[in-house]
Amino acid sequence: MKIKIIDMASLVDRKLAPSTINSSTKVTLSLYNVRNVHPSDMTHIMCLIDLLARSNCIHKDVIYPRCEKVKSYCGRMGLFNLIPSYTYPNIVRQNRSLVELQKIDNENNDYIAGLVLESLKLNGLPIDHIKDDLHTAITEVANNVFYHSGNRENEGWGYFSAQFYPSIRTFEFSFCDLGIGFRGAFNRTFKLLGLASNKLIEKAMERHVSSIIDPMRGIGLNEVCNIVRAYKGEITIQSHDGYFHIPTSGKIVSRLHTENPFVGTSLDFRIKL
Structure with missing residues (x-):
């Protein structure tokens, strides 16, 4: 062989x-x-x-x-759980700064949000003022992975991880899938066909813009964006040849990466606590 x-x-x-x-x-x-x-x-x-x-x-x-x-x-982080016969000796699982890798393959993502809030508590951070916003941001992005990244609606999958950096009091959240991307999701319903990938990501950030034909959808990413801005954070999205970034300064960076397109979609955001 x-x-x-x-x-x-x-x-x-x-x-x-x-x-x-x-x-x-x-x-x-x-x-x-x-x-x-x-x-x-x-x-x-x-x-x-x-x-x-x-x-x-x-x-x-x-x-x-x-x-x-x-x-x-x-x-x-349990990175090798899918490798046959793999064993990793002497792993110390508990680490207050890490939220271990979590698979996203359904719409029940309250558990992932709960892990983040538990990590905040373990690090001695006050959560009452932020717990609802964080829960919303995490579940909205995770649900989008499930709803939109698969070849068919509600068949997507991906992974989530997060880490707290105590020295700068910053929490970083990352979502990734190797699915059809923003372009593929909108193509399924023949919407926004003429837009370049970076402009398509920008458009998806607007309220009530969704690849799913439903007047009540298209709220999630807009709300995530508002939450990140409210906490003076930053957000980065890559999807195929589209790149979109809102830095802490608030000035949007949007461009095409035609030489090095991302396979799938990655969304990362940081907030300072």
């Missing part, structure tokens, strides 16, 4: 998904060169692993990260 080695660091750096994957291909995952441990990197890697697992092509071997920090982080 011929085993193909896939360098996960290269895929994450280039925001790609492995091509020509099928059950007749067996791959060994190499995390040897993975150096970054931010939630956005981990959610993307987990999406890639899940995609390979769905194709039943992961070989039981894995090439571990050479960076001990990354190796420990990957184990703590």
Whole structure:
């Protein structure tokens, strides 16, 4: 049996998904060169692993990260749960600053929001003034992954992770899927067909703009955007060749990344507490 080695660091750096994957291909995952441990990197890697697992092509071997920090982080985050026969010894699961990787594959995402609020409590942060807004932001984005990223409505899947940085009192949240993206979701209902990907993301941020034909939909992303702005945070969305960013200054950055399109959609936001 011929085993193909896939360098996960290269895929994450280039925001790609492995091509020509099928059950007749067996791959060994190499995390040897993975150096970054931010939630956005981990959610993307987990999406890639899940995609390979769905194709039943992961070989039981894995090439571990050479960076001990990354190796420990990957184990703590449950990154290798989908790899057959994989065991990671001596994992210390509890870490107050991390919200472990969570899979998004349904619309019951209150649990994920609850994990974030629990992390806030563990870090001694007051939550009464923010808990409702955070719950709304997290569940809205997670539900969007389920509703919109699949080939058909309500068949999407992806991953969520979060981390608190105590030195700067900032919480970072990351959502990632390898689905059809904003363009594919709107194409399903033949809406906004003439817009470039970055303009399409901008449009989706407006209230009552949705790829689903329902006058009550299209509120979620607009509300998430308002919440992030209210807490002087920042939000970044990449979907295929579209890039959209609202920094803390509030001046929107919107452009095309035609040379390095993202496979799927990633949404990250930060808020200062």
